[in-house]
Amino acid sequence: METIGKGSRKKPKPSNDDLPHGTLKFWRGLYLPMWIDYVGTLDDIWDLSNLLPVAQNLWNKVFPDCPQDITKDGKIYALLMQRTYEWRSGFSGRAIKAVESYFERYPEQYSDPRDRGDYAEWAAPVIADDDTVTNMPYMWKEADYDEVNEQWV
DSSP: OOBOSTTOBOOOOOOGGGSOTTOHHHIIIIIHHHHHHHHHTSSOTTOOTTOHHHHHHHHHHHOTTSOOOOOTTSHHHHHHHHHHHHHHHTHHHHHHHHHHHHHHHOTTTSOSHHHHHHHHHHHSOEEOTTSOEEEOTTOOSOOOEETTTTEEO
16 A cells, blocks of 8 residues: 555455445445436535535435444445535536537538637637626526527527
8 A cells, every 4th residue: 555654554445346235236326326417406515514514414315224334434324425526526528529510410510620719719608707698608597499480499
């Protein structure tokens, strides 16, 4: 194990081996997907500081026969945070693929890099110094389809 400075040791990365025996199947198939679904609904998916009660409640529901106290310094919570970080770290790669796919879908419209730049400038949110957002073309809380004009409004 690597050492960092005198007398300190690097913590091992959390792994599925840290889970209680017999929980892995439902951890992967139920607990983790439900957790990610929940985190994805938050206004700020980067702030997980107050979610320990949610993690505990979810554990109690998914694993009623395997009681565990989930604590911030415990292995289950560390693994949960690791899996959440991994989920979030995939955003940039998926975003790049989505944008590339969009441009490839409309080659006549976006063959020139300047046209792509104009589109990106339009599509990116504009956030002022006071954190107000003046342009977010892809962020809607609700959307309705106008059948007369055949467009989303």
